[in-house]
Amino acid sequence: MVVSRFLKWIYTAKVAERAAAAAALARAYVNADLPFEDRCAAEAALTFLLDDASSKVRQAMAEALSMSRHAPLHVVTALAADQPEVAGVVLARSPLLSDADLIDRVAGGSSATQALIADRPVVSMQLSAAIAEIGDAEPCVVLLANNGADIASLSFRRMAERHGHVAAVREALIADSRLPADCRHMLLVRIGEALKGSPLVLALMGQARADRLMRDACIKASVTLIDGTQPQEHAALAEHLRLRGDLTASFIVRTLAHGKVDFFGSVLVALTGQAEQRVRALLAGGHDTALQALFAKAGLSLSTHAILIRALKVWREVANGKRVAGVQEVSWLMLKELGGQAAQGELASLVKAIHLDALRENARGHALAIAAA
Incomplete structure (x- = not known):
């Protein structure tokens, strides 16, 4: 009876009055223990209000129904497809919307709509995948900032591939501890490409020097990246680098000089294509002849074999507690294999550069320690 009078009254009521009444009716529906007949009548009235000419009325309904599991599903679904100011609150909150409903809204919605969905308290892996695959850059940033979002490794890769050129997305991805190592490397490369294409960098250095410096910087950053990579991700990162053509002799020599023996094994x-167990056994205790055969099969030139074996032997001794050494000492011994400071050639220049970098890093650390004392 009350609902009957309500439906007659709304034809003459003002917008503000209709909105307040719609909100009250919606709250009564989800919160009150209504008799069955009254509940059916209230549901019919809410359905009728979906056609109200004012979005403020529908927005008031959306606010009242958006967080309830007891709201009428067909009403919530209709509100979710309404104008952005109405649909937004439902898309952001309603527990009644399925992943299929939300994925449809991601596919057909604006960037703002996608961002609302990405910021829901719980975002499933399937919904995250949809946002990563078709969402704009801003919703991807929102998704990455959402602690309630379950994001698959593939979705991280898709966001890096699609929006890695956007600074905000790069920062959000790099800040996420769940980001796979190969995605981190992809972003490092994107940053290098962005820097070397900068008009300021080109004006200061020229194209050739900028290319060389950025390539060297990316190699150094890639080696540093290994420190933050879980051992179980080594194989995936090595394969990613292989497919990109980044497993160069320069990168491999630098990797072993820095003591990344486990990752060096994944590279080999x-x-x-050798079994991992066999490669690990050779690195742990294989003779020089067997190691040289392994390096040759990996495509490493003969000129690199001696310094790689020298470095490997030192790191074996360090691992076994027979020696204390770091990058500075290992790179010096590698350089001695090539003839010391007088050595010439591209490989010698690389090892010298590694040694000088280690000297500078150690000196910097020593200076900071003195300053802190």
Whole structure:
């Protein structure tokens, strides 16, 4: 009876009055223990109000129904497809909307709509995948900032591939501890490409020097990246680098000089196709002849074999507690294999550069320690 009078009254009521009444009716529906007949009548009235000419009325309904599991599903679904100011609150909150409903809204919605969905308290892996695949850059940033979002490794890769050129997305991805190592490397490369294409960098250095410096910087950053990579991700990162053509002799020599023996093993597995167990055994205790055969199968030139074996032997001794050494000492011994400071050639220049970098890093650390004392 009350609902009957309500439906007659709304034809003459003002917008503000209709909105307040719609909100009250919606709250009564989801919160009150209404008799069955009154509940059916209230549901009919809410359905009728979906056709109200004012979006403020529908927005008031959306506010009242958006967080309830007891709201009428067909009403919530209709509100979710309404104008942005009406649909937004439902898309952001309603527990009644399924992943299929939300994915449809992601596919057909604006960037603002996608961002609302990405910021829901819980975002499933399937919904995250949809946002990563078709969402704009801003919703992807929102998704990455959402602690309630379950994001698959593939979705991280898709966001890096699609929006890696956008600074805000790069920053959000790099700040996420769940980001796979190969995605981190992809973003490092994107940053390098952006820097070397900067008009300021080109004006200061020229194209050739900028290319060389950025390539060297990316190699150094890639080696540093290994420190933050879980051992179980080594194989995936090595394969990613192989497919990109980044497993160069320069990168491999630098990797072993820095003591990344486990990752060095993953690189050899990727390059040779040998069983991981066999490669690990050779690195742990294989003789020089067997190691040289392994390096040759990996495509490493003969000129690199001696310094790689020298570095490997030192790191074996360090691992076994027979020696204390770091990058500075290892790179010096590698350089001695090539003839010391008088050595010439591209490989010698690389090892010298690694040694000088280690000297500078150690000196910097020493200075900071003195300053802090």
